[in-house]
Amino acid sequence: MGKVAASSGEIAEATVSTAAQVRKDLSYFGSFGKKGQGYNIDELIEAIEGILGLDRRWKVALVGLGKIGQSLIQFKEFGQIGFDFVAIFEKDPEKIGKSFNGIPIYHIDEMPRVCEEETILIALVAVPAESSEEVFQRVLDAGIRGILNLSGRCCFKPPPHAFIKNVNVAAEIESLSYYLTHF
Amino acid sequence: MGKVAASSGEIAEATVSTAAQVRKDLSYFGSFGKKGQGYNIDELIEAIEGILGLDRRWKVALVGLGKIGQSLIQFKEFGQIGFDFVAIFEKDPEKIGKSFNGIPIYHIDEMPRVCEEETILIALVAVPAESSEEVFQRVLDAGIRGILNLSGRCCFKPPPHAFIKNVNVAAEIESLSYYLTHF
DNA sequence: CTTTGTGAACTTCTTCACAGCT
DNA sequence: AGCTGTGAAGAAGTTCACAAAG
Numbered sequence: 001m002g003k004v005a006a007s008s009g010e011i012a013e014a015t016v017s018t019a020a021q022v023r024k025d026l027s028y029f030g031s032f033g034k035k036g037q038g039y040n041i042d043e044l045i046e047a048i049e050g051i052l053g054l055d056r057r058w059k060v061a062l063v064g065l066g067k068i069g070q071s072l073i074q075f076k077e078f079g080q081i082g083f084d085f086v087a088i089f090e091k092d093p094e095k096i097g098k099s100f101n102g103i104p105i106y107h108i109d110e111m112p113r114v115c116e117e118e119t120i121l122i123a124l125v126a127v128p129a130e131s132s133e134e135v136f137q138r139v140l141d142a143g144i145r146g147i148l149n150l151s152g153r154c155c156f157k158p159p160p161h162a163f164i165k166n167v168n169v170a171a172e173i174e175s176l177s178y179y180l181t182h183f
Numbered sequence: 184m185g186k187v188a189a190s191s192g193e194i195a196e197a198t199v200s201t202a203a204q205v206r207k208d209l210s211y212f213g214s215f216g217k218k219g220q221g222y223n224i225d226e227l228i229e230a231i232e233g234i235l236g237l238d239r240r241w242k243v244a245l246v247g248l249g250k251i252g253q254s255l256i257q258f259k260e261f262g263q264i265g266f267d268f269v270a271i272f273e274k275d276p277e278k279i280g281k282s283f284n285g286i287p288i289y290h291i292d293e294m295p296r297v298c299e300e301e302t303i304l305i306a307l308v309a310v311p312a313e314s315s316e317e318v319f320q321r322v323l324d325a326g327i328r329g330i331l332n333l334s335g336r337c338c339f340k341p342p343p344h345a346f347i348k349n350v351n352v353a354a355e356i357e358s359l360s361y362y363l364t365h366f
Numbered sequence: 367c368t369t370t371g372t373g374a375a376c377t378t379c380t381t382c383a384c385a386g387c388t
Numbered sequence: 389a390g391c392t393g394t395g396a397a398g399a400a401g402t403t404c405a406c407a408a409a410g
Binding site for chain 2: 389390391392393394
Binding site: 007008009019023024026027031033034035036037038039 | 367368369370371372
């Protein structure tokens with residue numbers, strides 16, 4: 001939009017937050033603004049990318065090549081923000097040895113070897129809910145440190161060196177039901 | 184597992200929470216347990232379904248029949264928890280008038296009429312990020328009160344009678360990057 | 367004059383701990 | 389004895405309000 005700097009108020013407006021919140025959040029990581037001027041937009045983007053660890057590329061494994069896995073791996077935004085799928089793990093012997101979207105498909109038993117060789121630290125898990133607990137354990141045993149879980153409700157407590165993020169569309173639509181019922 | 188009742192501690196264990204948290208959360212809505220016994224499992228499930236508004240069925244519209252929309256509409260869990268897709272809205276004239284998975288595809292201009300006739304209150308929006316702002320406005324104008332947004336980063340402030348829930352896989356994987364960088 | 371960065375005040379959320387019921 | 393429901397205490401998060409800087 002041609003602007004060089006943005007004030008905390010303008011950032012709040014654009015992100016549905018408040019000016020004080022924007023300033024406090026940023027102050028936790030450093031001083032990125034200039035008094036009287038606001039925040040230089042390019043500098044701020046670069047600072048936030050640094051904070052989030054997006055100033056590098058990450059190799060990602062997909063575990064489970066069902067419908068959800070297939071649609072996610074074709075999703076271009078991952079590449080744009082620095083995440084590259086480099087391996088797919090499956091149980092189905094039909095698929096193993098082939099590739100999907102140019103990415104090789106391995107048997108899930110090969111996970112420890114491939115993840116070490118390729119230094120993969122992040123996995124996107126999209127397997128049937130029944131097998132997710134077992135798969136989480138195998139993924140962690142293969143050296144993965146961050147799991148993005150799309151397998152539905154997850155009650156798996158990761159060890160302290162690992163992190164699980166859950167994306168659960170069913171739970172979100174249930175919360176809409178709650179709001180519409182009560183308000 | 185053959186058990187009739189569960190204590191707050193057992194529920195906490197199973198949900199990665201704490202006993203006090205489980206009791207406080209439930210106490211906000213009523214008294215569902217028996218002192219000395221814990222919570223009757225069937226009764227508790229029924230109570231929670233009532234709280235969440237899941238003791239009925241909801242009609243849902245899908246807006247945008249791209250890859251994500253197609254994979255979500257085939258997702259059986261929605262039906263199991265009480266949500267039925269009854270209409271698809273699209274811009275592409277190629278698809279309009281046809282159906283997908285047995286659900287009729289309408290032009291997006293027909294949304295106000297169809298949503299009123301069918302009393303649809305919830306929409307799942309899966310359109311390209313560029314058009315999401317405009318689509319949100321049109322969806323709300325059609326009488327929708329709850330939006331589940333899968334179109335990426337959303338900075339749309341809904342009016343007070345409506346609710347938006349965002350599901351953003353890209354944002355979640357970025358937060359994994361943050362944790363792996365700092366811990 | 368504008369806007370940041372930040373202590374202090376305030377609000378919300380979580381945990382503690384125990385009276386009271388089964 | 390076992391476990392809930394809940395005030396009170398403690399922790400975490402948000403907003404206020406203003407000194408300091410451009």
